Amino acid sequence: xxxFRLALxxxxxxxTTTTAALAQAPLKIGYxxxxxxxxxxxxxxxxxxDLKAYSSQLEAQLKSKYSDYQTKAEAYQKGASTMTEVxxxxxxxxxxxxxxxxxxxxxxxxxxxxxxQQTLLKPALDKLQKTIDVVAxxxxxxxxxxxxxxxxxxxxxxxxxDISDLVLKKMGITPGAAPAAKVATPAAAATPAVPxxxxxxxxxxx
Numbered sequence: 001x002x003x004f005r006l007a008l009x010x011x012x013x014x015x016t017t018t019t020a021a022l023a024q025a026p027l028k029i030g031y032x033x034x035x036x037x038x039x040x041x042x043x044x045x046x047x048x049x050d051l052k053a054y055s056s057q058l059e060a061q062l063k064s065k066y067s068d069y070q071t072k073a074e075a076y077q078k079g080a081s082t083m084t085e086v087x088x089x090x091x092x093x094x095x096x097x098x099x100x101x102x103x104x105x106x107x108x109x110x111x112x113x114x115x116x117q118q119t120l121l122k123p124a125l126d127k128l129q130k131t132i133d134v135v136a137x138x139x140x141x142x143x144x145x146x147x148x149x150x151x152x153x154x155x156x157x158x159x160x161x162d163i164s165d166l167v168l169k170k171m172g173i174t175p176g177a178a179p180a181a182k183v184a185t186p187a188a189a190a191t192p193a194v195p196x197x198x199x200x201x202x203x204x205x206x
Contacts, residue, residue: 030141030163032132035148037164040173043124047117054116058109065105069098128167135166 038044076091083091136144144163145153165175 027143028139028141029143029145030136030139030161031145031147031153032162032164032167033147034128037128037167038124040168040175041124041128041171042173043127047120047124050120051113051117055113058113062102062105062109065098065102069095069102072098127171131167131170132163135163135170139163139166 072091073095076095080088080091132144135141141163147153147162168175
């Protein structure tokens with residue numbers, strides 16, 4: 001489930017404008033690394049902790065489902081040869097249903113974790129956006145670009161155009177004081193692969 005590293009942030013902060021009009025002031029462009037600023041914010045540790053805890057809950061549920069499937073699959077394999085056709089067909093149908101349930105849970109868990117990340121990040125992103133707006137207005141920046149992402153908006157810029165530290169100081173954070181640990185979704189739980197939902201064939205006694 002570790003398929004994204006704040007891609008939503010790159011979109012949210014790709015371009016921030018201030019209230020200054022072009023006709024009233026000379027164009028001044030600044031930029032910031034949203035990932036860097038977020039990593040320095042105290043909220044990042046709590047967000048990471050909450051995401052890991054939520055991921056662990058999903059992992060435990062998935063393992064429980066898989067354990068139930070394994071137990072029933074093993075019982076089926078051991079007793080299939082002595083079962084009647086009706087009972088065997090019923091057991092196979094049950095196992096196929098469990099396979100589908102596990103696969104569906106994996107898909108929904110991935111979506112749920114992404115939604116959880118967005119929910120946890122929103123207050124920090126809102127705070128960051130407001131601070132960027134204030135810093136931009138106070139320092140005369142007409143536009144502020146985000147330098148993060150696989151395809152950064154910013155391709156080149158002078159060091160004095162980087163307002164990241166100004167944003168941190170405005171929030172009362174000393175730049176570089178905290179380790180730059182990126183807020184990212186925890187890796188997917190290490191769970192066994194779910195067998196394909198195919199009918200189990202066994203030999204019956206003649």
